[in-house]
Amino acid sequence: MTSSYLSKDEHNFTCFAKACVELITLPLVDILFNRIKPINLHNEILKSSLLNGKNKLQKGQLGICFISPPGLPNYNHFDVTLLYTLIRNLCPSLTPTQGWGKNPNPADTKIGDDIERLREFRNAYFAHANCTAMSDGKFEVLWKKLKTVIQRIQIYTKAWSNTNYEQKLTEIESCRFGYEDREKYKLLLEATLYASKQSEDIDLVEVSITGAGEVVCENTTRFVANVKPLFGSTNWSLTWQKSSGRITEQIDIYCEKYKGSDDKQLVINSVCKKDEGNYQASCSYGKNCNILSNSIYLKALGGIISISKTKSTRTKTNVIDITF
Numbered sequence: 001m002t003s004s005y006l007s008k009d010e011h012n013f014t015c016f017a018k019a020c021v022e023l024i025t026l027p028l029v030d031i032l033f034n035r036i037k038p039i040n041l042h043n044e045i046l047k048s049s050l051l052n053g054k055n056k057l058q059k060g061q062l063g064i065c066f067i068s069p070p071g072l073p074n075y076n077h078f079d080v081t082l083l084y085t086l087i088r089n090l091c092p093s094l095t096p097t098q099g100w101g102k103n104p105n106p107a108d109t110k111i112g113d114d115i116e117r118l119r120e121f122r123n124a125y126f127a128h129a130n131c132t133a134m135s136d137g138k139f140e141v142l143w144k145k146l147k148t149v150i151q152r153i154q155i156y157t158k159a160w161s162n163t164n165y166e167q168k169l170t171e172i173e174s175c176r177f178g179y180e181d182r183e184k185y186k187l188l189l190e191a192t193l194y195a196s197k198q199s200e201d202i203d204l205v206e207v208s209i210t211g212a213g214e215v216v217c218e219n220t221t222r223f224v225a226n227v228k229p230l231f232g233s234t235n236w237s238l239t240w241q242k243s244s245g246r247i248t249e250q251i252d253i254y255c256e257k258y259k260g261s262d263d264k265q266l267v268i269n270s271v272c273k274k275d276e277g278n279y280q281a282s283c284s285y286g287k288n289c290n291i292l293s294n295s296i297y298l299k300a301l302g303g304i305i306s307i308s309k310t311k312s313t314r315t316k317t318n319v320i321d322i323t324f
Contacts, residue, residue: 005178009133014177016134017185019146020080023168024118027153028083029075030161031115035091038072038246041065044090055089057082063208063294064280071278071297074248080122087115111156117149132186143173207238207283207293214299215271223266223296225281238263243278243295273300 006014036044045066049055057066061082067073078086088100096112098104103120104113121142134142150165157163211223225238240251240261253261260267268275281293 006182007133009135010182011177012134012136012139013132014182014185015172015175016139016142017188018172018175018177018181019169020122021185021188023150023165023172024121024146025078025080025083026163026168027150027157027161027165028080028087028115028118029078030157030163031094031111032078032083032087032091033075034157034160035087035094038075039069041073041086042068045086048089050085050089055085057085060207060291061085064292067278067295068297071295072243072245073295074243074246076248077292080118084115084119109152111153114149114153114156117145121146121149132182207281207291209266209279209281209293209296211266211279211296212298213296214301215268216301217272218270220267220269221271221298222260222268223279223281225264225266225293227281227283237284239282239284240266241280241282243280244276268298271298271300276300 045051045057050057051062051066064077065073065082065086075083087094094110094112094115096102096104096116097108097110098113098116100112100116102116104116147166147169150169154165207228208226209223210226212221215221223240227238240253242249242251251258251266253266257269258267259269266279266281276297276299278295278297280295283291283293
């Protein structure tokens with residue numbers, strides 16, 4: 001799509017929105033990973049106030065970050081709100097100069113101050129929800145501020161991050177957006193705003209799966225998905241994925257291995273050791289809004305041991321076949 005389909009103000013909004021959705025999560029993922037490795041996140045949350053009280057995580061957030069070992073959370077699936085909440089509550093050494101949730105002064109340039117500025121940037125994005133437009137003057141002020149913050153964070157993370165945030169910001173700025181792009185980010189904004197208004201005890205979007213975590217090798221198992229659609233709409237689709245370590249792969253339910261699967265259940269036939277891993281359902285709403293379910297770690301137990309005797313023309317040999 002070319003920008004001719006959009007007015008200048010609409011193009012500004014779409015560029016701004018793309019940065020909010022696709023860029024500002026990247027440094028937050030890297031910072032959280034540097035401070036708390038995924039294998040330690042479950043234990044860190046257990047020791048914090050994130051399970052009870054005013055800082056309590058919502059059920060949907062717990063489903064993707066509070067994963068019991070040996071399962072591992074995938075930080076790349078966390079949105080800005082969850083990343084900020086985890087950093088704020090689990091990384092006290094990053095506390096901003098004015099404190100969490102407060103606007104930094106211009107002279108405040110600690111990494112915690114710039115994390116707060118990323119949150120401010122995202123909140124400024126919310127302010128334009130109704131019109132999906134942004135004037136040149138407003139866009140230039142916010143974009144210049146974001147560039148400055150990204151440049152400082154690039155310096156802060158250069159020793160342990162391979163992501164070039166500045167380059168990605170430049171690429172977004174040079175994009176030419178069209179009507180479909182604007183609609184995609186408008187939908188994402190609506191979903192984010194809607195979710196931000198939910199109470200601590202009720203998730204307006206719920207995707208959960210049930211199933212056995214331990215299965216004997218060669219047996220068949222299944223995970224069943226329960227979806228409470230966003231906005232009460234039926235315009236959603238469900239896919240399945242498996243994670244092992246930091247690698248996440250989408251599951252093709254039409255393979256023989258998963259025969260019998262559909263959009264509501266994942267069937268794993270003849271379970272073996274290679275099937276061990278972390279399983280989740282991903283619910284897609286609209287064009288680019290994905291909500292992940294809770295995670296279940298599948299462990300393949302033992303194997304089937306059979307003993308057979310094979311005769312040889314020269315010697316008689318007992319052969320033990322062990323199948324896993």
